[in-house]
Amino acid sequence: MTETYKAINWNQIEDMVDKLTWEKLVEQFWTDTRIPLSNDLSDWQKLSFEEKDMIAKVFGGLTLLDTLQSQDGIEALKKSIRTQHEEAVYNNIEFMESMHAKSYSAIFSTLNTKSEIDQIFEWTHSNEMLQKKAQIINAIYQEGSDLQKKVASVFLESFLFYSGFFAPLHYLGNSKMTNVAEIIKLILRDESVHGTYIGYKFQIGYNQLSEAEQEELKNWTYDLLFKLYENEMEYTEYLYGAIGWTDRVGVFLRYNANKALQNLGFDPLFPDTSEDVDPIIMNGISTGTSNHDFFSQVGNGYLLGMVETMEDEDYVKWY
Template identity: 25%
Template structure:
């Protein structure tokens, strides 16, 4: 029996209640009152998201402009390949967030996904901004071609591409849930070997402007991953017929395969980079997968990787436990929008 296609949510249906009766396929007027939503704590998630506002061209890249030429060849190659990877991940996220919002019948989800889509657009802009600061236009274009031409990267992204396009072609509840799973993988694991490379440069006082930009992207992705995991759990709870052993096994299989592909990619792109232990990186990828599975309400699949083997990364990124690490408490590197209220003296 073929599964029914979901219809896009109507913009306004005044006869329906303001509080949605379901995240997908529910009834809602389209009128959003944040004080009367089905999942009240999602307002706090919305507030955290918009609190992360930043712009790419307000990050100072002057030192990176001078330093890039002094990086060794392996660091330069990895820098360009990883920017290419990140751009192939963030560019489709803008559209995927929009597509999910079009089928969401809960107006609070529509608003949160709109913020996520905007932030993903900023992330993608930031990769163009970073590359334009350090290499020629031809080299920039070459880095952005990697997502279409590099065989290891194509292999790494194949399952993601397949699932995202399946949702476009067949917007069923099952494909929405599967797309949310892959969005969770993307936000919570696929970026992280790339992020680690830039943080490794920064801890050797190299390309600090780039790592600062990456840390803002990382902070956003942590919030995106947190919300996407909540969206998955809520949608699965509202649609218990999909909460089957077969579907949960599918989730675990995607995680296992994705971990293997991520380790293959990170080994390929980081094998010649000084300061990164590839065994530790593999453990870090598995550690990230365990975290995302827990957030999705599932069990860890790598019992040997419950602790972060690359503890030095904590100096650069937030974590899922809701505590702030040193990096975001450092006023000198925390993004602050200049205004008449804070003035330049506070920056």
């Protein structure tokens, strides 16, 4: 007998978090083409060679990680869906990760020459530290258990991106490169929801394990974070050492590593809190709407309903 194909019914929700997340992501929809990046050219031209080189590599690295998430990460998560609505949410996340990757190319095409862009992408293919973190995460996507894949995804969404996010947030806090930072703030909104949602799905599965299985997975999770953190600090020194930002970025990384653990329902590993993060960076994260008129005077990030950027309440336990 032929198996009946089941239509998705949004009037019969098995997990209300699926519906709420879908609605939040739809409210947050944006495109890079509606942000006037060329308005940042005067700021860009005033930056030093070292700063320009750092920014190019920062966005090159972010492009690679978003490509990994859109091409391999979300597809790996779909294999363990609990509801049809969950797959719909993953489809939305997958598309927006592609939008994130494309948005960095929009930045490159505005700020860089063709030869510079070619050099940036060649660098992403050859940098050992960048490739190492992509390879660690992708190996889990290809070979890990369903819950291990979710851990890897949350660490990518809620931790590994943030070494790259630091630079545009720094410039935003100093009223420079504000349109480039606008894109980063939109991406931050997305990643906050992605990390929280995938962490929630992890917690459902984790809570169904035996105590021994939970302990084993928790230990594996912290070991993975240590491995990623060591590489990430080397990468941070490589990116920011020449301009003296390594220590500031390190605090920001540890703060977000704790947030990633919180998304998974685990205790923080590092002592760093929001109070320790450079206030310029925290101010950049929390800055409200600006003056862009995209559709109907909605402002920064399209002023998307109740969604706020990277507030602590985004990092909640959904159970």
